[in-house]
Amino acid sequence: GETVQIQLWPDDPKKQAELAIQFLVDRGLVTPLPNAPHNVEAVTDEDVYELAKRLGAKPGKPLSEIIIEDRGPW
Known part of the structure; x- marks a missing residue:
């Protein structure tokens, strides 16, 4: 005989990611x-x-400059 x-994996993608x-x-x-x-929204x-x-x-x-600009004044 062969083993x-x-x-079985669940159909829920969120559960698959957790596994x-x-x-x-x-x-x-x-x-x-x-x-x-733990409850970060997609x-x-x-x-x-x-x-x-x-x-x-x-x-x-550069993306770094865009991010700094979007942060606004400190």
Whole structure:
């Protein structure tokens, strides 16, 4: 006889991501941040579009300068 290993994965992508991260943590390949928020919202398509539009309006300018400008006055 032949032995076959079957592993079932949930259909929920969020759960799949959590399982993948836990797999990496268990093997010591990544270390979770101690105070990282657990309920971070995913970036929406609208957010990505808006960011691309804003970055496209400033060709040739380094991203670091754009970020500093967007922070506003200290």
